[in-house]
Each structure stands twice: as C-alpha cells, then as structure tokens.
Amino acid sequence: MRMLLIHSDYLEYEVKDKALKNPEPISEEQKKGRLDEVLAVFMSVEKVDETNPDEIVEKAIVEIKDVASQVKADRIFVYPFAHLSSELAKPDVALRVLQKIEERLKEEGFEVKRAPFGYYKAFRLSCKGHPLAELSRTIVPSGEAVS
Numbered sequence: 511m512r513m514l515l516i517h518s519d520y521l522e523y524e525v526k527d528k529a530l531k532n533p534e535p536i537s538e539e540q541k542k543g544r545l546d547e548v549l550a551v552f553m554s555v556e557k558v559d560e561t562n563p564d565e566i567v568e569k570a571i572v573e574i575k576d577v578a579s580q581v582k583a584d585r586i587f588v589y590p591f592a593h594l595s596s597e598l599a600k601p602d603v604a605l606r607v608l609q610k611i612e613e614r615l616k617e618e619g620f621e622v623k624r625a626p627f628g629y630y631k632a633f634r635l636s637c638k639g640h641p642l643a644e645l646s647r648t649i650v651p652s653g654e655a656v657s
C-alpha cells in the first residue's frame with residue numbers, strides 16, 4: 511500500500527462520474543463531503559497487499575496514528591486514490607481494506623470520513639504547509655519486498 515498523507519485546513523470532494531463498472535453504492539449525501547482540520551490520507555491498495563489484507567489494515571493504522579499524533583490531527587479523511595502505484599490490488603480487495611481502515615480508525619477514536627470508492631471525484635484541499643504536512647508511507651505484508 512502507498513499512502514500520501516496531507517495535513518490540511520480542509521478537504522472537500524464531489525463525485526463526478528463512475529470510474530468502475532460497479533462502483534461502491536452511495537447515498538445522495540455521500541456524493542459530496544468535507545472535513546476541516548483534517549489529515550487527508552490518499553491510499554493506493556497494491557497487488558502485494560492481497561497476500562495479507564488484514565495485516566495491511568493494521569500496519570496502515572499504525573502509520574496513520576503515528577502521523578496524526580505528530581501533527582495533532584484527530585480527524586482523518588480516508589481517500590481511495592489509484593494513482594500512487596502501477597500495481598493496484600483488485601477493486602473488491604481494495605474496497606474491503608479501505609472500509610476496514612475506516613472502521614478501525616473510528617475504533618481508535620478518530621472522526622473519520624471515507625471518500626466513495628470507484629468514482630471520479632473533484633476535490634479541493636488546503637495543505638497547511640508545515641514541515642510534516644506532506645508525508646508518504648509505503649507498507650507491505652511481512653515477508654514481502656517493497657517494489
């Protein structure tokens with residue numbers, strides 16, 4: 511999994527079009543979303559993650575909690591983003607991983623939104639610009655090589 515973490519004044523999105531034949535079903539309310547004072551986490555779930563999705567979820571939680579504590583963010587935006595890797599996991603695996611990450615972050619006490627999966631979306635983001643405002647992380651299941 512590749513993650514781009516942006517500490518932001520806000521992130522807002524608007525669903526524009528389907529990017530998959532069968533995108534995640536969403537309500538009218540989910541077609542737009544915004545969080546203020548948020549750690550936006552853009553995530554590409556990778557093929558290698560398919561060997562142990564549950565482990566990837568827990569490794570992602572560790573990394574996100576670490577950055578969130580450093581930048582003092584208690585809101586997280588989980589953002590599916592298929593542009594950080596050329597070796598993407600299948601959509602059904604990727605969606606399950608991202609749904610589980612959302613669920614686990616809520617269990618950890620964060621306020622969380624997750625942008626809809628399988629769509630083209632317009633988004634606006636205001637990066638805070640401090641030294642830790644733009645970070646990336648790469649995680650793989652144990653025993654796998656980072657490509």
Ligand SMILES: NCC(=O)N[C@H]1[C@@H](O)[C@H](n2cnc3c(N)ncnc32)O[C@@H]1CO
Binds near residue numbers: 604
């Ligand atoms: N910017 C718009 C967009 O990325 N849209 C992506 C993601 O929402 C989602 N998606 C599909 N596969 C993956 C994956 N492996 N990891 C993350 N998201 C995925 O499906 C869309 C088309 O690839």
